[in-house]
Amino acid sequence: MSSWDWQVFCKETTSGDVAPSCFGSGGDITYLDWLLSAWGWTLSVSVLALLVALLLGSLMGILRTTPHRGLVLLGNAWTELFRNIPLLVQIFLWYHVVPALIPPLRDVPSFVLVVMGLGLFTSARISEQVRAGIQSLAGGQRMAGLAMGFTLPQTYRHVLLPMAYRIIIPPLTSESMNIIKNSSVAFAVSISELTLFALQAQEETSRGVEVYLAVSGLYFISAFAINRAALFIENRVRVPGMIGGGGH
């Protein structure tokens, strides 16, 4: 224990001097500055990828439950494509292969490619959850919506999706936490996020224990914050009279 040296985070990255405020000044940065910036990159990749995943995953999951065979096929193909290839390989595909096949993508920053890669990978998993949520409502609710004169999109909007999303909040929470953790693959394409920071800072300072503990702590805090936020949402949208729905 006594050999731990948390002051390592107050060191400036170029000179190695300990900055009195622990934050760098005059153009240099400390490891703490770098750590926080890396946390910012991790959160940026995660949040943007989660938005992409929720949007496309919901769309594909919905398509798979429609009565139109072509749309079902599209949703199924999408889901299988993105969930049957390892995440890290998909990131490399976006980085090396896609720009080679589609030349205009060569100028796209790797940050965007990682957001797309992680987002589409996760969209396949969310598509599966959205489909399961809708199908758990059986056919009765769909028929009831249609029988009232709702169009199919209205039936989804007002009848099926509000319940389906409530039902899948727990797995969606896991998926949102996973995306924070999975964002660590971005280090592979040189995004300066927490994992890349850990690798490089450990190398420069030889303080692997402190560096990895700090990084682990930040991953934990980020994922746990999502968990709490989801729990708050789950309680807010709880339906009275449903199983686990609480009092009258």
Add this chain to the structure above:
Amino acid sequence: MIEIKNISKWYGAFQVLTDCTTQVEKGEVIVVCGPSGSGKSTLIKCVNGLEVFQQGDIFVNGTSVGDPKTNLPKLRSHVGMVFQHFELFPHMTITENLSIAQVKVLGRSKDEANERGMKLLDRVGLKQQAHKHPGQLSGGQQQRVAIARALSMDPICMLFDEPTSALDPEMVNEVLDVMVQLAQEGMTMMVVTHEMGFARKVSNRVIFMDQGSIVEDATKEDFFGKPRSERAQQFLSKILSH
């Protein structure tokens, strides 16, 4: 009002409906009965196009259900339907259940829809429950709300798909009372049910189905007095023996 002409339907190679033909005149109450699996629920769901059929056609107030050009949502909006398992929207309050389709489909204002909803809720005796969610009501109460919900669209006719068969026995009558009242007010109704008391009391005709076909289509006097087919005789003796 409802004309069913030579309807046949298949699930893959399995034929569920065979050449079904009947009609429901304005103000008539038709009871459809028969053993489970005889296709009665499927037939009634064909009337508003919830189930597709491969042969024949159905006309509701002159509009073809089978014609791909028909605006089915519009047709359904004035054909009320009540389901075996109620199918209220669980995430909405009772008030919202009654008003949402009036607003989104018929384009009524929220106030107008709420007022109409409350009037109907009062009629089925559930005005006090307006603020609750469906999960907080008993089965019988939920089904009465479901009837009120269908009526909120001012339907030209009502379809009932086994409206009491998922209910506890002591709740059956509260639902049947509402249906009897509707029938006596002249609502055109097509009712899939095993409640023979209801059939005797308010129906004009009884349709008996077996294995996807309409075996008997008779006035209630003829059906209960002297059913022609042996299958209907057996069915009646079974359900009326106790």
